[in-house]
Amino acid sequence: MGRLRRRAARLAALALALAAAGCSDAAAPPTAEPGAPVASERPAVGGGASDAGAGPASPPVDAPAEPAPELEPEPELAEPEPMPERTTYEIDATFDPASRRLTGTTVALARNDAAVATSEARWTAYLNAFSAEAIRARDPVLPEHRKRAYAVAAPDALDGRLAAVHASVDGVPAAAERRGQTIVVALPEPWAPGEWRRIELAWEATLPAVHHRFGAADDAYWFGNALPILAAFDGEWRDYAYEPVGDPFFSTVADFRVRLTAPREYDVVATGDETPALSSAADGWATTTVDAPFARDFAFALGAGFRVAEASTARGARVGVYFRQASEARAAAAAEAAAGIADLLEGWVGAYPYGEMDIFENEMFVTGMEYPGLAFVRADRLNDPDGVETVAHEVAHQWFYNVIGNDQVREPWLDEGFATYATDVYLLGDRLDAVYAERLRTLRKGAAIGDVRTYDSWSAYWNGNYRKGALLLHALRGELGEEGFDRFLKAYYEEFRFGVVTTDSFVATAERVRGEPMDAFFDRWLP
Numbered sequence: 191m192g193r194l195r196r197r198a199a200r201l202a203a204l205a206l207a208l209a210a211a212g213c214s215d216a217a218a219p220p221t222a223e224p225g226a227p228v229a230s231e232r233p234a235v236g237g238g239a240s241d242a243g244a245g246p247a248s249p250p251v252d253a254p255a256e257p258a259p260e261l262e263p264e265p266e267l268a269e270p271e272p273m274p275e276r277t278t279y280e281i282d283a284t285f286d287p288a289s290r291r292l293t294g295t296t297v298a299l300a301r302n303d304a305a306v307a308t309s310e311a312r313w314t315a316y317l318n319a320f321s322a323e324a325i326r327a328r329d330p331v332l333p334e335h336r337k338r339a340y341a342v343a344a345p346d347a348l349d350g351r352l353a354a355v356h357a358s359v360d361g362v363p364a365a366a367e368r369r370g371q372t373i374v375v376a377l378p379e380p381w382a383p384g385e386w387r388r389i390e391l392a393w394e395a396t397l398p399a400v401h402h403r404f405g406a407a408d409d410a411y412w413f414g415n416a417l418p419i420l421a422a423f424d425g426e427w428r429d430y431a432y433e434p435v436g437d438p439f440f441s442t443v444a445d446f447r448v449r450l451t452a453p454r455e456y457d458v459v460a461t462g463d464e465t466p467a468l469s470s471a472a473d474g475w476a477t478t479t480v481d482a483p484f485a486r487d488f489a490f491a492l493g494a495g496f497r498v499a500e501a502s503t504a505r506g507a508r509v510g511v512y513f514r515q516a517s518e519a520r521a522a523a524a525a526e527a528a529a530g531i532a533d534l535l536e537g538w539v540g541a542y543p544y545g546e547m548d549i550f551e552n553e554m555f556v557t558g559m560e561y562p563g564l565a566f567v568r569a570d571r572l573n574d575p576d577g578v579e580t581v582a583h584e585v586a587h588q589w590f591y592n593v594i595g596n597d598q599v600r601e602p603w604l605d606e607g608f609a610t611y612a613t614d615v616y617l618l619g620d621r622l623d624a625v626y627a628e629r630l631r632t633l634r635k636g637a638a639i640g641d642v643r644t645y646d647s648w649s650a651y652w653n654g655n656y657r658k659g660a661l662l663l664h665a666l667r668g669e670l671g672e673e674g675f676d677r678f679l680k681a682y683y684e685e686f687r688f689g690v691v692t693t694d695s696f697v698a699t700a701e702r703v704r705g706e707p708m709d710a711f712f713d714r715w716l717p
Contacts, residue, residue, distance in 0.1 A: 273386060274299060276484075276688075277444035279419065284451040285492065287411060290349075290397040296418055297390045303442075304425045307380040311359070311389050312427045313373040313418040314441075319432035320350030320398035324370075330432045331402070331555070332647070339555040341399040341407070350398030352418060358390045366391065372429040373418060393418055403566070407553040410514070411456075412491040412566055414559055415439055419487060422597075422690075430599045435651045436642030437559075439487070440597045443688040446482040451475055452492055459512050459548050460490035461562045482562065484543050484688055486592055489561035491550045501525035503532045508546040516551055516573040524549060524567070527578040528585045531616045535589050538612075538676070540683035543593055549581060560587035560609075579613060586612040594683065595690045602651075603639045604691060607659020614660060626664045633658060639717060662715045669711055670704060678703045 283294030302308065319330045325348065331339040340348070354366035357375045365376045373391065381387055395416070397406060403414035421429035422440045430438045450458055454476035458464055462482025482488055491512075499511040499521035509528045513521040528549060532542055544563040549572075557571045558580040565584035571577040590612070591598065591605035598605060618625055637653040639662075645651040667675040682691070682699050693716060701708050 273301075274445065277301070277420065277442065279444055279446045279448075279488070281417060281446065281448040281488070282451075283417065283448065285397075285411065287406075287409075287453065287456070287492070290399075290406065290411075292395040292397060292413070292416070293393070294417075295390065295392045297388065298420055298444075299386060299388050300420055300444075301386045302381045302383050302423065304423050305383055306425045307382045308423060308427070309377055309380050310427075311375045311377060311381070311387070312421045312423075312429045313375065313391055314415070314421055314429065315352040315368065315371050315373045315418055316415045316432050317350045317352040317395050317398065317404065318368065318371045320348050320400055320402070322348055324350075328431075330434050332434045335555050335648075339401055341401055341405065348398040348400065349396050350400070352393060352395040352416075355392040355394055357392070360388050364389075371431055372421070389420075391418060401553045401555050403554065403556070403559050405553065409456075409495060410491065410493040410552060412489075412550060412552045412554075414489045414561060414566060415487065417488055419444070424690075428597065428599075433599070433642050435645045435648055436602055436655075437598045438642060440595075440599060441486045442595065442690070443484055443486055446480070446485055446488045448480045448482070448488055448490075449477055450480065450490060451477045455494050456492040457494070457496060457512075458490060458492060459510075459550050459564065461485050461488045461564045463545055484593075485562035486595060487561055489564050489566075491552070491564075491566070493550070496551075497521070499525045501529040503529045503536070503542065505533075505536060505542070507532065507542055507544065509549070510546065511549045511551075511572075513551040513569075513572060515569040520573050520575070520577065521551075523575075523578060524572055524581045527581050531582040531585050531612065532588070534616050535586065535612060538615075539589050539679045540593070540687065542588060543688075544588070547585060547588065549584070558584045560584040560591065562588070562592045579617060582613040582616055583609050586610075589683070593688060594686045595688075596692070597690070599643065600641050601693050602642055603655040603659035603662075604693065604696060606655045607639075607663055610656045611660040611663040622664070626661060629657065630661055633661065639715075658715075665715065666700060666711070669708070670700070674703055 277298060277300040280297040281294060283292060285292045318324060352373070353368060354373045357364045357366040359375065359377055362378050364378060367374055375389060375391065397404060397411060397413070397416070399406065401407060404412060404416045419441060421427050422442050428440045430440065432438055446462060448460070450460070452458070452475065454467065454474055458467065458478040460480045462480045462485065465479045467476040467478040493512060496512045496514050497518070499513065499518065501509045503509065509525045511521045511525045528547055532547065536542055546563060548564045550564065550566050551569045551572050552566050554566055554568050556568070558565060558567045565581070567577070567580055567584065571580050586609040587605060590608035596604035614625070615622060634653045637658045639654050639658055642651065670678055678700055681703060682696070685699060686695070697708070697712055
């Protein structure tokens with residue numbers, strides 16, 4: 191791309207990113223600070239009797255007093271319920287481990303922040319990627335990973351699915367249909383830009399017998415990208431398919447209130463802050479309520495017999511590592527590493543937006559996966575002395591993707607490159623320059639930053655978006671200087687916190703800090 195075309199594209203992308211972050215000219219509620227409570231119902235405010243008229247002339251002083259006429263009191267007027275500051279989700283879900291059935295209702299109150307109207311609302315339904323039919327048509331796991339990813343050999347036994355039971359829009363019943371890994375709800379009338387809609391979806395699902403971002407092993411169950419949420423809409427619905435390589439997810443920040451019901455012997459570990467479970471001695475079930483503001487998704491896990499290793503960040507955020515197979519020493523080291531990199535990133539980039547960070551040991555075929563305030567880490571990796579690298583990487587994702595969002599399908603380097611670089615800064619310390627000089631020298635020929643759909647192996651994806659993305663950031667640090675790079679990180683965080691960044695808006699931020707175009711530099715690194 192020529193210089194003028196590249197800069198024009200950056201300006202256009204920056205405008206779109208600012209609109210996605212709530213910075214458009216459309217009337218929008220002010221953004222709350224991290225930790226602000228989710229908007230809730232307010233009590234009605236009554237209106238008193240009116241004093242609008244002066245009434246008849248007063249009677250003579252010596253005239254007998256007449257009783258004042260009884261006035262009908264004016265009805266109290268309820269203050270209009272305030273709109274939320276971002277999308278809100280109210281989710282009620284029940285999980286039965288015996289059948290692996292998950293059923294629930296999700297109510298979304300959402301605004302169309304795009305510049306165009308849409309006639310439908312699309313919900314993610316990634317569990318459908320692991321139905322027997324879907325696996326035969328397009329397996330979401332590469333052949334070399336199937337042995338570890340699938341808990342059972344026969345696809346017919348997997349039974350992953352998520353189906354709509356019924357839907358409504360602003361209280362009006364609406365048609366819902368499954369299209370692959372998406373549930374599409376037809377809107378009674380177009381959803382205009384800036385307009386709020388209340389969309390309700392009742393659903394039922396089956397957790398497939400897999401060891402992936404969702405799955406089960408022994409007496410543990412984990413649910414990453416399992417619950418239906420609205421796909422990102424920026425003029426086009428970004429309801430991507432579940433890819434065999436990379437993280438095929440893109441969502442916008444929302445406030446979640448979730449009620450999870452499960453057998454009471456299971457502990458619940460989730461995105462957000464959990465309240466003590468309310469259990470029923472009669473039926474053996476318990477309900478846990480979770481509040482999770484400023485989250486791009488909601489993930490959770492259920493486990494029996496887990497131990498917990500804890501640590502705290504300098505600002506007092508709790509870190510909890512939930513483990514069964516790892517040693518106590520390794521779990522404690524993981525908790526300390528999580529707190530340590532959080533302290534680094536709070537000082538270097540910006541504040542951690544949540545009150546706690548949980549790490550749940552499981553049996554995924556990938557080594558780790560991040561969610562807001564929660565990470566899944568594979569048991570053998572957690573029990574490995576080198577596993578602190580995985581833990582630190584997933585914690586770094588709390589800043590890069592969970593706070594500063596990006597389209598993880600089209601531009602995955604924006605979160606993976608940052609998370610990789612932050613982890614290396616934390617673990618390598620004074621050896622960073624020497625190690626990165628060697629990594630640059632040995633960078634695989636053909637390593638390319640790109641869309642997850644262009645890779646046929648995890649190795650190629652990793653070399654391009656993790657390794658080359660981190661090397662780009664280290665080179666940018668050298669280009670801007672230490673003080674300039676620090677200013678860039680803080681400006682980047684403040685501008686795109688809880689919004690969406692693109693490669694072009696990343697470049698525009700760096701050029702603004704530098705005070706001049708940097709085409710020569712970025713042309714060497716970016717496609």
